Amino acid sequence: MMPPATAGGIVAIDGPATRISLTRRRRRPGEAFFGTGVAITGGIVLVLIGAMIVFLIVQGLPAMRHYGFFSFLTSARWAPSEAKATVTTPNAYGIVQFIYGTALTSIIGMLIAVPLAVGVALVITEIAPRRIKRPLSSLVDLLAAVPSVVYGFWGIFALIPAIRPVVDFLTSTLGTVPVIGAAFGGPFFGVSYFTAGLVLAIMILPIIAAVCREVFRSTPRDEREAAFAIGATRWEMIRIAVLPRARSGIVGASLLGLGRALGETIAVTMVIGNSVLTINHSIFSQGATMSSVIANEFTEATEPFHLEALFVVGFWLLIMALVVNATARAIIRRGVAV
Amino acid sequence: MSDLAVAVATFRNRPASRRRRTKSAVLTALLIAAVVVALGVLAWVLVYVGIQGFGALSPAFFTHNPPGNPSVAGGGFFNGIAGSLIVVGIAAAIGVPLGVGAAVYLVEYGRGRISGTIRFFNDVLIGIPTIVIGAFVYAIWVTRFGFSGFAGSLALAIVILPLVTRTTEEMLRLVPNDLRESSLALGATRSQTVLRVSLPTALPGIITGAMLAIARAMGETAPLLLTALGNDLFTQLNPGKRMSTLSLQIFDNAATGFREAQSRAWAGALTLIAIVLILTFVARYFGRRVRTAGDR
Amino acid sequence: MTTESMPLVEQVSRPRPASEQLTSALTLDGLGAWFGTRNVIADINLKVPARRVTALIGPSGSGKSTVLRCINRMHELVAGARVEGRVWFEGQDVYDPDVDPVTVRSEIGMVFQRPNPFPTKSILENAVIGVRIARTAAGRGLAEIGEAALRRAQLWDEVKDRLHKPATTLSGGQQQRLCIARAIAVNPALLLMDEPCSALDPIATFKIEQLIREIAEDYTVLIVTHNMQQATRVSDFTAFMTIEHAGEAGHLVEFGPTERIFGAPTRPATEAYVSGRVG
Numbered sequence A: 001m002m003p004p005a006t007a008g009g010i011v012a013i014d015g016p017a018t019r020i021s022l023t024r025r026r027r028r029p030g031e032a033f034f035g036t037g038v039a040i041t042g043g044i045v046l047v048l049i050g051a052m053i054v055f056l057i058v059q060g061l062p063a064m065r066h067y068g069f070f071s072f073l074t075s076a077r078w079a080p081s082e083a084k085a086t087v088t089t090p091n092a093y094g095i096v097q098f099i100y101g102t103a104l105t106s107i108i109g110m111l112i113a114v115p116l117a118v119g120v121a122l123v124i125t126e127i128a129p130r131r132i133k134r135p136l137s138s139l140v141d142l143l144a145a146v147p148s149v150v151y152g153f154w155g156i157f158a159l160i161p162a163i164r165p166v167v168d169f170l171t172s173t174l175g176t177v178p179v180i181g182a183a184f185g186g187p188f189f190g191v192s193y194f195t196a197g198l199v200l201a202i203m204i205l206p207i208i209a210a211v212c213r214e215v216f217r218s219t220p221r222d223e224r225e226a227a228f229a230i231g232a233t234r235w236e237m238i239r240i241a242v243l244p245r246a247r248s249g250i251v252g253a254s255l256l257g258l259g260r261a262l263g264e265t266i267a268v269t270m271v272i273g274n275s276v277l278t279i280n281h282s283i284f285s286q287g288a289t290m291s292s293v294i295a296n297e298f299t300e301a302t303e304p305f306h307l308e309a310l311f312v313v314g315f316w317l318l319i320m321a322l323v324v325n326a327t328a329r330a331i332i333r334r335g336v337a338v
Numbered sequence B: 001m002s003d004l005a006v007a008v009a010t011f012r013n014r015p016a017s018r019r020r021r022t023k024s025a026v027l028t029a030l031l032i033a034a035v036v037v038a039l040g041v042l043a044w045v046l047v048y049v050g051i052q053g054f055g056a057l058s059p060a061f062f063t064h065n066p067p068g069n070p071s072v073a074g075g076g077f078f079n080g081i082a083g084s085l086i087v088v089g090i091a092a093a094i095g096v097p098l099g100v101g102a103a104v105y106l107v108e109y110g111r112g113r114i115s116g117t118i119r120f121f122n123d124v125l126i127g128i129p130t131i132v133i134g135a136f137v138y139a140i141w142v143t144r145f146g147f148s149g150f151a152g153s154l155a156l157a158i159v160i161l162p163l164v165t166r167t168t169e170e171m172l173r174l175v176p177n178d179l180r181e182s183s184l185a186l187g188a189t190r191s192q193t194v195l196r197v198s199l200p201t202a203l204p205g206i207i208t209g210a211m212l213a214i215a216r217a218m219g220e221t222a223p224l225l226l227t228a229l230g231n232d233l234f235t236q237l238n239p240g241k242r243m244s245t246l247s248l249q250i251f252d253n254a255a256t257g258f259r260e261a262q263s264r265a266w267a268g269a270l271t272l273i274a275i276v277l278i279l280t281f282v283a284r285y286f287g288r289r290v291r292t293a294g295d296r
Numbered sequence C: 001m002t003t004e005s006m007p008l009v010e011q012v013s014r015p016r017p018a019s020e021q022l023t024s025a026l027t028l029d030g031l032g033a034w035f036g037t038r039n040v041i042a043d044i045n046l047k048v049p050a051r052r053v054t055a056l057i058g059p060s061g062s063g064k065s066t067v068l069r070c071i072n073r074m075h076e077l078v079a080g081a082r083v084e085g086r087v088w089f090e091g092q093d094v095y096d097p098d099v100d101p102v103t104v105r106s107e108i109g110m111v112f113q114r115p116n117p118f119p120t121k122s123i124l125e126n127a128v129i130g131v132r133i134a135r136t137a138a139g140r141g142l143a144e145i146g147e148a149a150l151r152r153a154q155l156w157d158e159v160k161d162r163l164h165k166p167a168t169t170l171s172g173g174q175q176q177r178l179c180i181a182r183a184i185a186v187n188p189a190l191l192l193m194d195e196p197c198s199a200l201d202p203i204a205t206f207k208i209e210q211l212i213r214e215i216a217e218d219y220t221v222l223i224v225t226h227n228m229q230q231a232t233r234v235s236d237f238t239a240f241m242t243i244e245h246a247g248e249a250g251h252l253v254e255f256g257p258t259e260r261i262f263g264a265p266t267r268p269a270t271e272a273y274v275s276g277r278v279g
Helices: A029-067 A069-074 A096-127 A130-145 A148-176 A179-183 A193-217 A221-229 A233-261 A264-271 A290-300 A306-335 B002-011 B016-058 B059-063 B078-109 B114-127 B131-143 B148-176 B177-185 B191-216 B247-253 B259-292 C066-073 C101-107 C123-134 C141-154 C172-184 C202-215 C228-234 C258-263 C266-275
Strands: C021-037 C037-051 C053-057 C083-091 C108-111 C190-194 C220-224 C237-242 C251-257
Touching: A029 A069, A029 A193, A029 A306, A029 B078, A029 B131, A029 B148, A029 B191, A029 B247, A069 A096, A096 A130, A096 A193, A096 A264, A096 A290, A096 B016, A130 A193, A130 B016, A130 B259, A130 C190, A148 A179, A148 A193, A148 A290, A148 B016, A148 B247, A148 B259, A193 A233, A193 A264, A193 B016, A221 A233, A221 B002, A221 C266, A233 A290, A233 A306, A233 B016, A233 B131, A264 B247, A290 A306, A290 B131, B016 B259, B016 C172, B059 B078, B059 B259, B078 B114, B078 B148, B078 B191, B078 B247, B114 B148, B131 B148, B148 B191, B148 C021, B148 C083, B148 C228, B177 B247, B177 C021, B177 C108, B191 B259, B191 C123, B247 B259, C021 C066, C021 C220, C021 C237, C037 C220, C053 C066, C053 C228, C066 C083, C066 C190, C066 C220, C101 C108, C101 C123, C108 C172, C108 C251, C123 C141, C123 C172, C141 C172, C202 C220, C202 C228, C228 C258, C237 C258, C251 C258, C251 C266, C258 C266
Parallel strands: C037 C251, C053 C220, C053 C237, C108 C190, C190 C220
Antiparallel strands: C021 C037, C021 C083, C237 C251
């Protein structure tokens, strides 16, 4: 189609015959290849998560078929040596005590880590002078850089001897009180739920603190200044201007820490004692978590359905971690992008 | 903002009373105590490992394997160190390019819902217990091909990938959009723009992120228990076979009852912390230098 | 600030011989553009004369930059953006389905508001990058093209001793001249400039305005500018766009030789704008 003759008030002759063809496409096969390749790498994450769920089920399927899908969740007795290929009830591989262990150690960890992390984050954002903010943050982040196995090793030889006197005191006092005493009773062998919870607290503190730092930092400066302007003290300013907005962020941060605590394996294995038979009631007694039992028994799972049962544990651990992490991320995204 | 309204009503005409100031001071002190605790523990761990490990370190530690009998002193973790380098090296070679590719997709090509979903699940993947990742690789690889250093690399690649995607995405988003537009306006295709402009501009930050992910992978033990399995006594450089890594060796030796094996484990722990910290510091220093060298 | 009071600034436009025939390098035919449902420009009809400088003026928000970006098919890169109408260039409609947008962009040069040389590349690499992308030259040929472009952009003398230093070591005005060199190195038939001087100081601005008058001998230049004095200094023809009310689409009000648009505009809206009463 030919271009129109006049426009805009000036008569102009259209230019000479075309010198360049705009349809000339250089051969660009690389372009589509690149775009597709990049899209595939983007999709890998989705494939991986889906595949994990599928393959853990596949590996655990023989045990699930043998004992029934939910029977694992209704028994707290893990006794591989009692498993027989011909016996389907009771389930020799009850996993409730591992869920208990995971939950207990994580809760202890969070009870200690969350207040500490919030405090550390507040100090970094509100109290520390400008010059030391960044070094301070970096130092706290270093806690996350220490490998898990080193924490476990240190936990055995440094932490346990240090807390022993305190725990012995607690077991001899709190442990003798009726009703709640069972939760604090001795004897204390060093390795325990409580010890694992302590180590977890150290390990999850940096990630909770980092998220809280971002959350507190996003408090609008005007609100801070408004609080000071009406004569609030520093703590009151924090309470009025910083913390209220940060509530959901702190919850999200804590959930992230919880997610990390759920999955922590090696340090926990080294300091929890790996008593897998059943739930032990005192927090100072030995125990096991979902991840520690997998790590501990994997290479020696020779009984019938033993290995498959460990995959069932892994499957439920994956589900828990997915739920906690997805919730944490959803909460945090709504607040601050971290 | 009702807290603020209440506060105004409370504070309006009262200078800060002694009681309020004391309360603020006490709470501030508590907050600082939290920092002291956190840093104190960090110092405790580093110093303790340093002391225990230093005593057991010797040049032979880096060049010799452990003695066959764990109760014998001397020897070192050469096989573990070599194994770590190989397993993490292969994992990085797999995980870093894939992670960068995914980030390129999210920033340069992605549209709307699907890239939001990918980003979300990428962050979720970061939080998945590494033991589960190890179990997964066991299920898809070890059951078919046996335990091997390469299986360990696969597991660590899954640890590295989402971390690299996240940091690379941040770095690519920092590239000013008018650089991309200039490139496109010159008649470059999208892929040319990514390869010639976006990635080179973001490169220092991408390297920082990759190094931090590698430092993380070096410290991992759990997934390797189920994949590389470990090979305590012999040097194994073939990733097709079972391999030891430094982290696995520390784990195995720490749990023995023998003081000699444990002291090797301490030396190993110090070495591992040193490697991880050096990588972390170099990565962060590198990243900071880039950010302060404000180019525009 | 009034430019008339500054001794450095000259009336840089050169009168063209009246008998020279005008050809149109670019014809906009019913051009309209949207961001999603928001109509940004509507029914733009314009013939841009070849080898002249045409200024596109108007109040901010009138869609001038959008017009430019529709010409080299940059507008559509934004998600949800849409274009209607035709853009005739080199005898073809740029929006014809057979036309390759990448090729279009390599034949049309664009200079942006803020200087944006590629920070990881040296001065010379920046100058020749368009040529490398199009793969029309390599090796020594590149160095020659780079020198020619830098000379044309009046930057060569200032950078010839440091061609391999990063482009970011240049001043703002030098960076913008580098961007111009980058754009003209590929020998485009049309050069689009989107307020190229608005981020620069007056001296740098002056140098670039001189540069624009120089290169107009060989290139057709379409320049968007906020600065009416700049339009009078630099352009042969002027097109005036405006919007009446917020939320409307920008439209073309008047087009003609610069002297007439500023001296004796035929439309009241034009007159109101150029006399400074509006916008």
